[in-house]
Amino acid sequence: MALTTRQAPAAQASIRQPKGRGPLAWLPAISRKSASNRSLLRYVAGLAALLPALALAGIIVILANKAWPAVRVNGVSFLWRSAWAPGNTYGNPVKTDGVLHPVGVAYGALPLIVGTLASSGIAVVFAVPLSIGAALAVVEKLPRRASYVVGMFLELLAGIPSVVFGLWGILTFGPVLSRDVYPAVASIMPKVPILRFFRGDTGYGEGLMTAGLVLAVMIVPIVAATTRDLLRQVPALQKEGAAALGMNEWEVVRKVSIPWVRAGIIGASVLGLARALGETMAIAMVSGSLLGTMPANLYGKMGTIASTIVQQLDGAFSDGTGFAVKTLAEFALLLAVITLLTNIAARFLVRKVSTTALPVGRGV
């Protein structure tokens, strides 16, 4: 009896029973608390959402600021000129538009723009079909265990540092291609003006084609892993519907699975393209580092913006006027703009595709 009376007050206290306001009186208090949580969340989320925009704007502004003197001296024709002359860094510098620079400077970006776009283009052309094929194999064809192993290797491949790819490209891949593949391709190309680019000297493995193919190997894991994840999202109901209509496996893939994730595949390809555009180390090793001249043909030596910046930076510091470094900043700005434009173009493409094809989820 004594035990019960001692316990009673404790038991009563544990029941929250506000006086005279009914059992649900505590509800508004909770919702008030969640309102203050919400406004805190709004600030944190708003700040987090602004950060990427601020970072991007900051990078562009700082780059533009550093590059501005070079932009004024190099002029607009910088974009379509082929030249690379740091000038006489030992002589007396001169001033143009109030910017100090060595005598005889001439920089032109065209070969590097072409090299950047062409090598990345080659990479995407080779990597995207290969990646879609690999993703389809992993998702649709391979037995579960094999698909797990292949998927694991894809992810491992994505984690290999680019310097390793570069070394492999220059020591093994490039020489093999230039010995066994390029001459054969060059010799079967007909002597038509447009295909002249595919003919001629095939070099020793340093150059545009090798750079493009090394980039392709590097972006396959990114595109394939993303495409694999996308293909896993295709509803079984849609695939079964296609099979029930008498489509064979290939038709199901072509008519239903790939269209279902088309926008995503474009996004994944752009992710790969962005990686290829900015890839520096591997390209610095396999490009042949040509300056101021367009590549002679598909196999010829070349340079990209990113690889040239990293290779020329050391030399640029020997320019006492600082003009060479400013020019490299201008190149960096150019690369940032190219990458941005590519992404914006991709966004438009994705939107165009997704409004015609992707489900909006109504009624299902």
Place this chain on the structure above:
Amino acid sequence: MTSIPMPASAGSKTARADMPLIVEAAPRSVSVQAKDLALGFGSATILSDLNLDVRKGEITALIGPTGSGKTTFLRSLNRMNDKVAKHWHQGDVLLEGASIYAPGVQLMALRRRVGMVFQRPNPFPMSIAGNILAGVKAHRIASKDHYRDIVEARLREVGLWDAVSNRLNSSPFSLSGGQQQLLCLARALAIGPEVLLLDEPTSSLDPVTTENIEAMVRTLVPALTIVIVTHNLGQARRISDRTVFFYQGKMVESGETSQVFEDPKEPETARYVTGRMG
């Protein structure tokens, strides 16, 4: 609802009580026949000892609690289970007297003859017209010149033409759920199947749309043979000519719909159709 004229003996009570189903049905009026069919996945047996005749030009409803094996059976009729991991079958399924599991049978050809509509609408990510033509193109049924006519005819057949005629090239995902399901029905009909399998086709739809689809389905017989799985007992009563009751992986009872619902022979059937089980 509508009843289809039948041979006198099929309806009479004595004939049903004494004779097994196989003898009862004249061979020519049978479309699909399951013979000692057993189905399963891995070590699990889903369905066993199934002998069933599906009559040509009629609607046969498969009813029963969840897990009774009716959908697995339905999916075996166009071999949709083949791709499911560790699926096995014993016995046989005959379509017009020929085994659908025979070695030479082409899955594509079988599925052209046996169409299917699923639980939820599953339009393909292509235009409305493209959806109708998907099977037509896969089977190369018609030339390009006829595509427009096919689209119109099939959409009219399911009563969707007026709603979508001005947006044939837009995405089917902007349609309502019921319209999407009608589109899927039109798509299945476009390849001209003999048998149409409906797997709870209205389970995701509202009553009004369900009624429209039921009325539409009724117009398809006797040109087509229809097998429908449904959890909606009212639906089974309204649209089917014959009803088959599945329970725990066995076919418990099969007969005319009115008999199964009003005068069930087996106690499990009685408990299920009266709502005391399920």
